[in-house]
Amino acid sequence: MLKKARGYRKLIWIILLAAVLSACGEPKTGDQWFDFTWSGLAGWDGLTFRGLASLQRGEHNMPEESISYTGQLNNHRELSIRAKSAAQGDKNRFRAAGLTAASGYEAKLRLQNGSWLLQADQSNALLHGMNRLNPLDQLEDIRFAVKKKITLESGAARGTKVLRIEMDPAEAGIRLKDELMAEMSLLGTDLDSKLAAVSPSRRNQVRARLSSILSAGHEQLLGMLEDMEANVLYHLTINRKTGLPSRLTSETKLKYLTPQGQPQQEVLRTDNRFENYK
DSSP, X not given: OHHHHHHHHHXXXXXXXXXXXXXXXXXXXXXXXXXXXXXXXXXXXXXXXXXXXXXXXXXXXXXXXXXXXXXXXXXXXXXXXXXXXXXXXXXXXXOGGGOOOOTTOEEEEXXXXXXXXXXXXXXXXXXXXXXXXXXXXXXXXXXXXXXEEEEEOSSOOTTEEEEEEEEXXXXXXXXXXXXHHHHHHHTTTTHHHHTTTSOHHHHHHHHHHXXXXXXXXXXXXXXXXXXXXXXXXXXXEEETTTOOEEEEEEEEEEEXXXXXXXEEEEEEEXXXXXXXXX
């Protein structure tokens, strides 16, 4: 029965696509194209994507760190993302947009009420940050944004439409701050289990030290977020034949003050290619 329902959903989308393109012509505006391709995604239960994220700090022209990753969607609501480092340098960490990812980590998520949430046994800050690589979550963000500007780009490759999607800075900043604070709160969860490897004689001392560090980090983050500016820009490429997304790129620019009061800028870029719709 479930397979039949999925088949009907795909059939309805194909019929709808043919009807729209033949009777009404193609969507005319950027907003119409986004709504059209978003509706198309609802007709498919599975897909894969491969992506690359890079981080640029300060005035450097070359990215300091990068990471590649893959994702697989099953049953329309179950998603796994696996990250593989492609970084130069030693730290292999992303600070831009609060992202932290490490080679070999896999996050398993489920779509609930328009949000991609980690499974209950994966509630930690590292995996939570990996969700910021998720292009499906980015599309959800665009869909639910109250303020956004969607325009059609000229010069798109044959057979495609490219949308330029500029998010409202104030709204993007609020969303990002909420995510960062949520990730910060996860750092202190389940502290006792993390201290299990510490000898009992030192456990209380280490716990107190870690709690002090977490508290200081929380206050430092609050200070950095107070005057943070966030600018988020997407480019969505749509296959005109299928009406489905084929590529989504993002650029997140953050400006903030360091704890020493120095201005800092970080730019996180992601590039995702969608494949294997089923």
